[in-house]
Amino acid sequence: MTTKITIDPVTRVEGHGRVTIHLDEYGHVKESYFHIVEFRGFERFIQGHPYWEAPVLVQRLCGICPVSHHLAAAKAIDQIVGVEPWELSPTATLLRRLMHYGQIFQSHALHFFYLASPDLLFGVDAPPEKRNVVAVALENRELAVKGITMRKFGQEIIRAVAGKKIHGILAVPGGVHKTFSPEERDYFLNGKEIENIDTMIEWSQEMVNFMRDYHIKNRKFLDEFAAFPSGHLGMVDANGGLELYDGKLRAISSDGKITLPDINTSDYQDYFSEAVAQWSYMKFPYLKQVGRENGWNRVGPLARINVCDFIPTPLAEKARQEYMAFSGQKVNNSTLYSHWARLIEVLHCAELIKELLTDDNIFGNDLIRTGTPRLKGIGIIEAPRGTLTHHYEVDEKGKIIRCNLIVSTTHNNDAMNRAVKWVAEQVISRKGTLTDSMLNQVEIAIRAYDPCLSCATQAMGKMPLQAELYNHEGVLIDEKSRN
Numbered sequence: 001m002t003t004k005i006t007i008d009p010v011t012r013v014e015g016h017g018r019v020t021i022h023l024d025e026y027g028h029v030k031e032s033y034f035h036i037v038e039f040r041g042f043e044r045f046i047q048g049h050p051y052w053e054a055p056v057l058v059q060r061l062c063g064i065c066p067v068s069h070h071l072a073a074a075k076a077i078d079q080i081v082g083v084e085p086w087e088l089s090p091t092a093t094l095l096r097r098l099m100h101y102g103q104i105f106q107s108h109a110l111h112f113f114y115l116a117s118p119d120l121l122f123g124v125d126a127p128p129e130k131r132n133v134v135a136v137a138l139e140n141r142e143l144a145v146k147g148i149t150m151r152k153f154g155q156e157i158i159r160a161v162a163g164k165k166i167h168g169i170l171a172v173p174g175g176v177h178k179t180f181s182p183e184e185r186d187y188f189l190n191g192k193e194i195e196n197i198d199t200m201i202e203w204s205q206e207m208v209n210f211m212r213d214y215h216i217k218n219r220k221f222l223d224e225f226a227a228f229p230s231g232h233l234g235m236v237d238a239n240g241g242l243e244l245y246d247g248k249l250r251a252i253s254s255d256g257k258i259t260l261p262d263i264n265t266s267d268y269q270d271y272f273s274e275a276v277a278q279w280s281y282m283k284f285p286y287l288k289q290v291g292r293e294n295g296w297n298r299v300g301p302l303a304r305i306n307v308c309d310f311i312p313t314p315l316a317e318k319a320r321q322e323y324m325a326f327s328g329q330k331v332n333n334s335t336l337y338s339h340w341a342r343l344i345e346v347l348h349c350a351e352l353i354k355e356l357l358t359d360d361n362i363f364g365n366d367l368i369r370t371g372t373p374r375l376k377g378i379g380i381i382e383a384p385r386g387t388l389t390h391h392y393e394v395d396e397k398g399k400i401i402r403c404n405l406i407v408s409t410t411h412n413n414d415a416m417n418r419a420v421k422w423v424a425e426q427v428i429s430r431k432g433t434l435t436d437s438m439l440n441q442v443e444i445a446i447r448a449y450d451p452c453l454s455c456a457t458q459a460m461g462k463m464p465l466q467a468e469l470y471n472h473e474g475v476l477i478d479e480k481s482r483n
Contacts, residue, residue, distance in 0.1 A: 067103035068383035074171030075379025082371025091364030092175035106154025107384035113147025175368035226335035229254030232303035240309035299386025301341035316348035419445035
């Protein structure tokens with residue numbers, strides 16, 4: 001028997017999730033849903049604004065990843081003024097990349113040290129009072145200090161190029177509005193107030209090794225928890241290497257077959273569609289040629305490591321090879337391997353930041369390029385959480401008349417629902433009860449994807465979450481809430 005679930009619009013509050021689990025007549029899990037009850041109105045109320053305001057407006061979508069929205073929108077607006085990514089000046093490209101890698105570095109550090117590490121260090125049955133960075137600091141002070149300092153370093157990179165750590169402005173149509181100075185560069189190369197980039201690279205390597213050792217000790221749990229087949233989507237460069245700022249889109253199936261053959265990002269509409277469901281405000285993107293049932297993809301660190309052929313920095317590439325050898329699979333479909341992949345990306349970004357800081361082109365004064373204006377622009381970037389798409393169309397006066405945003409968490413919508421169902425099937429007892437441990441494992445499964453949901457609401461180990469359990473007749477038999 002199917003039960004219709006209705007979401008009350010009053011619950012449209014950022015950071016709140018709702019899980020409903022439906023049992024069959026034998027007490028087995030028949031279906032589960034991870035309801036996203038937030039309503040994102042940016043696609044509508046940005047209409048009517050001039051196109052050059054988009055990079056400033058859309059970064060207010062989030063206080064965790066505003067840089068990603070700023071730069072994705074900027075890439076789209078570049079096209080509207082007739083400038084492709086390869087036509088930007090060298091200085092503008094270097095500065096945008098520096099900001100982008102600083103964002104990924106600090107965001108990944110935030111997620112791993114503040115949000116994910118309690119799950120790893122204390123286990124699924126840990127009491128709520130231990131599921132937070134404070135408990136991590138009390139039991140492993142060195143790990144906590146390094147995590148906090150690494151995040152600070154990334155934020156300082158953003159502040160240096162954008163003026164502020166959060167909601168700063170660097171990109172303008174066709175380039176950037178400011179340059180970099182030798183004094184600013186020296187601050188990061190030889191900094192005294194904060195650890196310099198060489199220290200960040202060293203610490204990033206330590207974190208990768210820490211996670212490798214953790215996998216060696218806990219392999220069975222990490223291999224099996226929320227493991228299920230799926231497609232994977234990410235960006236690669238012309239040689240098939242990992243690319244985070246500008247490249248081609250590649251997708252593979254769960255067994256490694258190419259399902260999207262390195263297409264230009266501007267052609268995304270020809271390959272992707274978005275489904276809707278009445279029980280969630282979030283859409284479900286999928287590949288048209290594969291179909292709705294099997295055409296959805298995971299995105300983010302796990303997916304990016306799966307789809308790329310190599311990582312174009314030496315230390316991160318060595319770490320990737322160790323990761324792949326340990327996994328022993330051509331494609332890794334185990335959800336909790338995301339954390340290891342995320343730390344490899346931290347190391348990669350640290351290496352890239354050093355490369356950019358030592359390139360004197362970063363001091364140039366050629367900041368803005370122009371071309372022949374167009375009425376459409378598409379910008380796609382690899383945000384910390386995965387592939388992010390900004391698509392704008394404008395009228396002859398430059399007013400935005402259409403906006404479509406496909407955020408990383410949207411791509412992971414199907415994956416998070418599958419992860420929740422895996423937990424429900426493995427943990428729910430036939431007696432029909434919900435336990436705190438079960439809710440914690442739901443959180444762990446969701447949090448591995450680093451969705452904006454968990455980042456925005458994590459507070460002392462509790463994700464605002466409501467879980468409901470229905471029997472086969474559609475009768476609510478148990479519920480548990482956290483606010």
